Amino acid sequence: MFDFWNGSDILPVYGFLIRAAIVYIYIFLIVKVLGQRSTGSIDALDFIFGVVIGDILGEPLTDGELPLAGPISAAALIAGFHLSLSFVALKMPRFRRVLEDEPIILMKHGVILHEELRKAKITLESFLMDLRLNSASDLSEIDYAVLEMNGSISVIKKSKYDSATVSDLNKNVPSKGYPSVLIEDGRIIEANVNKVGNLDWLREQIHKHGYANPLEIFVMTIDESGKTFISPKTRKPAK
Structure with a gap:
């Protein structure tokens, strides 16, 4: 049975x-x-x-x-x-x-990093194919290309090639570049902070955005234009 x-x-x-x-x-x-x-x-x-x-x-x-x-x-x-x-x-x-690979920058400021391509075991032909699949066939428009942990390649275009918004019209927009993580799950990434400032500067930015300390922040990033993004661990109450 x-x-x-x-x-x-x-x-x-x-x-x-x-x-x-x-x-x-x-x-x-x-x-x-x-x-x-x-x-x-x-x-x-x-x-x-x-x-x-x-x-x-x-x-x-x-x-x-x-x-x-x-x-x-x-x-x-x-x-x-x-x-x-x-x-x-x-x-x-x-x-x-140990479990997740770090993202690898394959192209920086419009320059293909051939040594990084070699480390990632990616041929130039395969790299160019992935760029085309990201609607980035014109290499002169690309600022960064990054090999993500899941094996896909993401592309950050130069600011002047982004889709125009009303605020962009007639303005010289600085390059955003590749964002760096300053705080992850309440923990300060000192190596990245030291590239753009110091711990005092970071605390000043945290207080400026209305947070008491890094423990309240889930993720904080900064791009090359100096623009910061903060996502809190808990949603702030509406005023």
């Missing part, structure tokens, strides 16, 4: 159908527990997790002799391990860099 669970060398068709339904629902629940992610931003760790889970749960769907309990238990263990790593990465920014 429970051949679909225990396995059998003559598992009937309905047994495979029941197994398929169980595996589908089980994977659906795992995805819900792990949380929603954009399919376009899957990093290497998520990719490995997907391949391993697919291999573990896919085999009992093709081999009726295998019991279902073992693969489901193994998938649960791997999902729990993957979820634990995600929580650790959220709570420990330093450990996060």
Whole structure:
């Protein structure tokens, strides 16, 4: 009666159908527990997790002799391990860099950094293709091109090639450049702060925007024109 669970060398068709339904629902629940992610931003760790889970749960769907309990238990263990790593990465920014790669600047101020292309193992032809896919076929319009942690390349165009707004008309707009993170989850990134000022300057900027200390800020960035962006940890009450 429970051949679909225990396995059998003559598992009937309905047994495979029941197994398929169980595996589908089980994977659906795992995805819900792990949380929603954009399919376009899957990093290497998520990719490995997907391949391993697919291999573990896919085999009992093709081999009726295998019991279902073992693969489901193994998938649960791997999902729990993957979820634990995600929580650790959220709570420990330093450990996060072990799991997630730093963005790599491939083009800076309109100059292609060929050494960085070589480190990232990206050919010039592949790089140019990615730029075209970002609607940036004219290299003279590009200020920065960055290889993100998920393997995609993002492009920051020079300010004069941005879509014009009313405030841009008849104005000499300074280059925004590549934004640097000054505060991440309440933690000051001193290496980036020292590039644009010092800790006293940072505290002055924080107070200027109405915050008492960095712990109230989730992320703070500054671009090369000196414009800062702050996203608080909690939304300020409306006045």
